[in-house]
Amino acid sequence: MLEQGADPIGADGQDLQSISQYGRLNLVGALTATPSEPPPPPPLVVKAPEALSISINNSIVSLTWNYSGDQGAIAGFRVERESWNAKRNRWQSLSSWDVLDPTATAFEDSSANGEVHYRVGSIQQSDGSLFWSGWSDNITVAGSGGGKGGGKGGGKPNK
Secondary structure, eight states: OOOTTOOSBOGGGOBOTTBOTTSOBOHHHHHHOOOOOOOOOOOOOOOOOEEEEEEEETTEEEEEEEOOSOGGGEEEEEEEEEEEETTTTEEEEEEEEEEOOTTOOEEEESOOOEEEEEEEEEEETTTOOEEEOOOOOOEEEOOOTTOSOOOOOOOOOOO
């Protein structure tokens, strides 16, 4: 509290809340003032993953991404894959996996086949809401093909 007549703003913007206009500390006001509650912390920020990148090696698709939101606000990430259906001329066959590690920035998929694309969503800790990246570029994954078939078989047995 300031003494009566004290100006709360001093020269050069000095804070004079506890100093009187005479340059003395107002001890009664300073000692009896009730500290105010600290402001609440800012809310945690959930963001969509960014810079989604994909690569393929030996039919294994590797995804990487960046996450710049608050890791404490998310439970982890959901990875989704869609496959192209050429007969129906549309994306379908949605597959998804939850990566329940808020520090994760990579995922590998060894079950993809044909033309596929991916997206990654951050899973909000409080209510499970998803914040999605955009879809990746389309890539074509060659399947295992099941081998080259059996041999020709044996000839007639010798007598």
